[in-house]
Amino acid sequence: MLHTTNRPARLKLIALAVLASLCNPVLAQKVKKDPAAGIEVTVTPEMTGAGMVSSGVTLPPIPPVTGSRTNRAPSWGKPLPYPIVIADRRNNRLIEIAPDKSIVWEFPSPNLKFYRGNEDVNFSADGKQIAVSEEDNFDIHLVDYEKKELTWTYGIPDHRGKGPGLLNYPDDAHFLADGQVVTADIRNCRILIIDPKTNAITTQWGTPGQCKHNPPKQLAYPNGATPMENGDLLVTEIQDAWISRVTREGKVLWSVKAPNMHYPSDAFPTADGKQVIVADFWKPGRIVIFDPSTRKVTWEYFVKEGEGMLDHCSIARELPETGDILVVDDLHDRVMVIDRKTKAIIWQYGVTGKKGHAPGLLNYPDGVDLDVFRDWKAALHK
Template sequence: MLWQWPQPGDLEPGQTFTIPDDVFVTPDGKSLIATQEDDFVITEIDIATRKIVWRYGTPGAHGSGPNQLWNPDDAMKLPDGSVVAADIKNCRLVDLVPSSPGPVWSLGTLGSCAHEPPARFGSPNGVFPLPNGHFLVTEINGAWVDEIDRSGHVYWAVHVPGTTYPSDASEVRPGQYVAADYTNPGQVVVFDQSGRALWRWNPTSGEGRLNHPSLAEGLPNGDILLNDDANHRVIVLDPRQNRIVWQYGHTGVAGRAPGYLNTPDGLDPVPPHSFATVMGLTRPTPGSW
């Protein structure tokens, strides 16, 4: 373990950091954007100073007014400095900046979670940027994934094939996307814009069985990095060999000692391979599925 936060003295008097969920590295590699889904807060942490430098949301109090969120998910800083996130129980997508007390951009209808983009979204749990400047939105209700732009134009929308609780879909290579299925046994699916499954990892027994995986992300060599939440591990899958090629954590055993994890629910490689860093680049195509 190379770095961990918070440690004694990192939080200012009155500050809290509870129930962290997903975390992404900022494009400049200097900060982390941590989403505290069940504490209704998004927090930016400066890696060098170990201090909170920005926060949106009211800790412990959900809502939809100024400085309020309701189960935000997958907050990520874009190259322009704004932070985009899915606001699950507010049924909307938001873009936030430090200078504004409310979203500078949003899509969806407050309190109306149904699949009818861009007017409504069915409990959106991911809004990931694409290299073309659009966004990939994952909707829990109905297992939908949509490609949209900031104006709300919908380019395509498909059911994630064979899933019941899709989580955090993102692009792994041009025109191909990956999503985790947050179930037990869980699965990972690579699919295209027609909704056709190109590759699937879904063992129902043995060491490969997943238990509520929540985030899968493509790596430059074509492998897939995955947090397997309830199995308390992070793994790398090789789709060409159809096997696990790396693991951190002890399967099914939660812990805090070196080599152990406890319900990991978010991950991101550090630059130059972090998601925000490579999203503007064309990913390599290291072979077929």
């Protein structure tokens, strides 16, 4: 835990200095030499992707929040029971797609300097905010869903580091029940829980520079910290495919190697909380559901070639009600639903291997969450 009495004011001044340097070369040199501002990172064309783009669709009015994760809005049924918000990484936008594939909400980048490469997206418990992580922009954000505004940022864009207010390739950003935000700071080999009200790190697991599996003191390149229903966290480590269940107090309840994984990405609990579902960020990719008490695989999707093959899938989640599997297939530029029983692709948004930002297209989608909060079905079919 870190304690700095004037931390919020100091971080704000650093962030303002970095943004001001965009139009002041002299100030830019000063910021670049300031250790508190971290190490400046060269921004490549790949990192800026398609730039500031939008689908161009006229969006419908946003319906009020009437549901929650435990009392969801009315379902659309198969193949996709709820609209999904997609982190469309190289389009630098969040976009919400209804089960009928209409675009109902969109948040394009307001400024590529401080919002670029959004790679994971997760709703708050009340459905009114969204937590977003940006690995190669080295920051995490909170977005007001209705106002479509950034309300909070931790990390300094284009600057990596391990000191106060700095991150190094953060993956995942989730709200916790108490309003704090958890993120997996991959290259610093740590999990951070941050209070947005104060910018203070209230919990840190792992130690920068000590990248080995020994939770919670050391972590081997964690890329997932998913909250479970009772408040425990499901921690994913890339090296050796370790998945661990850890309480908020830092007690490791179990820690096992995920079976059949090259590069585990963002493990989630199944709907009943008893098993684990995890994607293999590999080519060909794989989805595995396994029982952590036995490491026995209870369901698996693996196709070696053809339309059904996955190319570096980053997220797999069990859908409520249907039990089917929602998958983000990053390098195939698509998000899809796989039927639990037949293993057929029964729903897809994005054209396999075709990048774009017009309706029906994505560009390296990397994260997804379900909008169970709003009755978009009734709103669209009045």
